Amino acid sequence: MIRTLEVALGDRAYPIHIGQQLLADPRWYQPHIRGRQVMIVSNETVAPLYLAQVEQALTGYQLARVILPDGEEYKTLEVWHRIFDSLLCNRFSRDCTLVALGGGVVGDMAGFAAACYQRGVDFIQVPTTLLAQVDSSVGGKTGVNHPLGKNMIGAFHQPRAVIIDTDTLNTLPDREVSAGLAEVIKYGLIRDPEFFAWLEVQMLSLRARNGAALAAAIERSCRNKAEVVAADERESGQRALLNLGHTFGHAIETGMGYGAWLHGEAVGVGMCQAADLSCRLGWLGAADRDRARDLIAAAGLPTAPPKELTPQTFRDLMAVDKKVQDGRLRLVLLQGIGVSLVTGEFDLAKLDETLNQA
Amino acid sequence: MIRTLEVALGDRAYPIHIGQQLLADPRWYQPHIRGRQVMIVSNETVAPLYLAQVEQALTGYQLARVILPDGEEYKTLEVWHRIFDSLLCNRFSRDCTLVALGGGVVGDMAGFAAACYQRGVDFIQVPTTLLAQVDSSVGGKTGVNHPLGKNMIGAFHQPRAVIIDTDTLNTLPDREVSAGLAEVIKYGLIRDPEFFAWLEVQMLSLRARNGAALAAAIERSCRNKAEVVAADERESGQRALLNLGHTFGHAIETGMGYGAWLHGEAVGVGMCQAADLSCRLGWLGAADRDRARDLIAAAGLPTAPPKELTPQTFRDLMAVDKKVQDGRLRLVLLQGIGVSLVTGEFDLAKLDETLNQA
Numbered sequence: 001m002i003r004t005l006e007v008a009l010g011d012r013a014y015p016i017h018i019g020q021q022l023l024a025d026p027r028w029y030q031p032h033i034r035g036r037q038v039m040i041v042s043n044e045t046v047a048p049l050y051l052a053q054v055e056q057a058l059t060g061y062q063l064a065r066v067i068l069p070d071g072e073e074y075k076t077l078e079v080w081h082r083i084f085d086s087l088l089c090n091r092f093s094r095d096c097t098l099v100a101l102g103g104g105v106v107g108d109m110a111g112f113a114a115a116c117y118q119r120g121v122d123f124i125q126v127p128t129t130l131l132a133q134v135d136s137s138v139g140g141k142t143g144v145n146h147p148l149g150k151n152m153i154g155a156f157h158q159p160r161a162v163i164i165d166t167d168t169l170n171t172l173p174d175r176e177v178s179a180g181l182a183e184v185i186k187y188g189l190i191r192d193p194e195f196f197a198w199l200e201v202q203m204l205s206l207r208a209r210n211g212a213a214l215a216a217a218i219e220r221s222c223r224n225k226a227e228v229v230a231a232d233e234r235e236s237g238q239r240a241l242l243n244l245g246h247t248f249g250h251a252i253e254t255g256m257g258y259g260a261w262l263h264g265e266a267v268g269v270g271m272c273q274a275a276d277l278s279c280r281l282g283w284l285g286a287a288d289r290d291r292a293r294d295l296i297a298a299a300g301l302p303t304a305p306p307k308e309l310t311p312q313t314f315r316d317l318m319a320v321d322k323k324v325q326d327g328r329l330r331l332v333l334l335q336g337i338g339v340s341l342v343t344g345e346f347d348l349a350k351l352d353e354t355l356n357q358a
Numbered sequence: 359m360i361r362t363l364e365v366a367l368g369d370r371a372y373p374i375h376i377g378q379q380l381l382a383d384p385r386w387y388q389p390h391i392r393g394r395q396v397m398i399v400s401n402e403t404v405a406p407l408y409l410a411q412v413e414q415a416l417t418g419y420q421l422a423r424v425i426l427p428d429g430e431e432y433k434t435l436e437v438w439h440r441i442f443d444s445l446l447c448n449r450f451s452r453d454c455t456l457v458a459l460g461g462g463v464v465g466d467m468a469g470f471a472a473a474c475y476q477r478g479v480d481f482i483q484v485p486t487t488l489l490a491q492v493d494s495s496v497g498g499k500t501g502v503n504h505p506l507g508k509n510m511i512g513a514f515h516q517p518r519a520v521i522i523d524t525d526t527l528n529t530l531p532d533r534e535v536s537a538g539l540a541e542v543i544k545y546g547l548i549r550d551p552e553f554f555a556w557l558e559v560q561m562l563s564l565r566a567r568n569g570a571a572l573a574a575a576i577e578r579s580c581r582n583k584a585e586v587v588a589a590d591e592r593e594s595g596q597r598a599l600l601n602l603g604h605t606f607g608h609a610i611e612t613g614m615g616y617g618a619w620l621h622g623e624a625v626g627v628g629m630c631q632a633a634d635l636s637c638r639l640g641w642l643g644a645a646d647r648d649r650a651r652d653l654i655a656a657a658g659l660p661t662a663p664p665k666e667l668t669p670q671t672f673r674d675l676m677a678v679d680k681k682v683q684d685g686r687l688r689l690v691l692l693q694g695i696g697v698s699l700v701t702g703e704f705d706l707a708k709l710d711e712t713l714n715q716a
Contacts, residue, residue: 035683036684036685081435085506088510091677091682093680093683093685094681094682116474116501116512116513117510118510118680119499119501119512141477148443148447149446152442153475154477155477155478155513319449320446322476322477323452324449324451325393325451326394327394327451
């Protein structure tokens with residue numbers, strides 16, 4: 001069964017197709033490709049597994065490919081530059097389309113290249129990790145990291161389509177499944193308590209890669225994401241709620257060196273810290289804080305930050321977050337399971353307690 | 359006298375202020391700065407002359423500055439990266455404003471950094487060369503060069519305001535005045551025959567830097583540009599006419615090595631070539647072709663391409679132009695003084711004649 005959702009963004013609206021055996025089927029690509037030139041951007045891990053299928057689907061186009069090294073530590077301006085080398089060596093014009101085949105790093109870099117090549121060309125997301133399928137491939141956030149801050153250089157650029165082939169999860173390492181589940185849990189925590197309760201029941205099935213459970217979790221996650229993005233494309237309001245755990249998490253990723261922790265792992269810890277702080281502020285009950293932490297742990301994720309990261313370093317790294325306004329740190333915090341807010345109005349001493357207790 | 363034009367782009371509309379003694383006056387900046395943090399981006403030539411005045415105008419803000427090397431050869435991703443280093447070292451947040459103080463290279467790089475820093479922050483253009491004042495600071499085209507093609511990496515990102523202080527032209531080398539006049543002449547050629555005739559009369563005064571003549575030429579140029587941009591912000595139609603001479607010109611700049619020729623010089627030659635080709639196609643009379651070439655020569659600009667560039671190299675470099683569609687080269691050509699069109703429907707043998715006759 002193929003499920004199709006729509007991200008309702010007016011003239012930039014696009015479909016998300018979710019199902020099995022989509023990769024090699026031209027029907028999912030062709031309606032979204034305007035010219036004759038298609039550049040596939042992938043990485044060294046994913047290309048040997050799935051590139052041939054995608055190339056088969058794109059028979060008849062002028063095809064080129066660029067294969068990037070795999071890992072968050074390569075999400076840099078320098079590696080990004082290679083995509084342009086390839087586009088220009090192949091004389092790709094403004095009516096070309098980029099296809100991002102891989103996880104969040106590939107999607108973010110290919111999407112950002114599409115945003116900037118000749119000031120903007122089309123791209124299609126073909127996410128192959130759970131994390132990219134439930135989060136980063138939808139919504140148009142693209143970019144690269146800077147040594148001093150994650151995702152600090154980027155653009156909003158919506159894809160023309162998102163093609164999610166759940167068969168690709170069969171080759172995903174367990175650690176990456178857990179990392180993807182962090183973003184799945186996030187939707188439950190910030191706005192979908194019914195989904196959170198369902199996840200509490202289904203977590204073992206999900207980690208065992210039950211196909212029906214995974215497909216349902218992906219669809220529900222994408223539906224949540226699509227609703228938020230359609231209401232606030234450029235993050236002037238509620239879209240910021242999608243960053244639950246991310247300000248803490250980005251500090252872990254930047255502080256430990258990109259690639260040491262998976263993004264989802266860092267977000268898992270960050271959500272525990274956000275729940276802990278919310279509880280210390282008296283906004284979230286201890287029972288709900290524990291439910292959040294227990295589900296994150298059940299997903300196979302860490303719940304405490306790395307010992308190497310001192311509270312002082314944590315605070316310094318959090319100070320460059322994109323949600324800082326007029327010098328004030330703003331965080332996504334919880335008032336219940338499924339009830340969240342963005343605020344800079346909290347007691348910084350309580351934040352110190354959260355950072356110190358780890 | 360201060361003249362103010364408006365670029366009518368709905369919620370992204372912005373003013374262009376033109377006059378003397380604007381640089382050091384806070385009134386032109388303050389209404390367009392939302393936060394407290396302001397980063398001035400300038401270059402090694404302009405900063406010693408004008409940075410102090412701009413900093414005086416911005417007293418009271420948290421100020422930082424980044425000074426780039428001067429020249430088209432530094433309009434690269436590597437140099438662009440330094441702007442982010444400075445923004446992050448100073449912990450600038452998403453409500454900061456960049457001020458581009460300099461010529462087209464500074465404006466393009468600062469504007470592109472503003473487009474991408476934290477996925478988009480505000481910026482103000484303070485152009486100090488004639489070319490930047492009449493063309494590149496208005497309209498939101500930003501970007502950097504790639505070794506294989508000019509302006510191939512970039513974004514559309516409109517400034518919050520353009521502040522044109524004509525006093526800055528007093529320190530501009532003659533060669534740069536001529537380069538700026540190329541873009542001034544362009545408006546006459548593509549859409550404003552009355553302005554073209556006025557330029558034929560005023561060219562000596564303009565090169566002698568008569569203040570009233572320059573102010574009038576700048577205002578008329580900005581008015582032409584603002585009208586075109588307001589009608590077609592993203593270049594899906596008539597905005598492409600602004601590229602008269604640019605496909606030829608970019609080939610010269612790329613082929614000779616960025617910085618060897620000034621952009622305006624290359625565009626001057628390119629407009630002569632476009633007029634020559636238009637004449638060979640029977641679309642433009644020989645008298646009008648000569649008027650175009652004579653005015654370009656009178657501006658102190660070259661009218662023939664460098665001998666080092668063979669016709670074959672020219673064609674190869676033109677093949678990566680942003681106006682290429684489905685493999686077909688498209689050019690801006692003339693049907694009269696003030697009458698232009700974008701077309702891929704022309705006899706390529708005639709293009710060869712134009713390239714060979716130089």
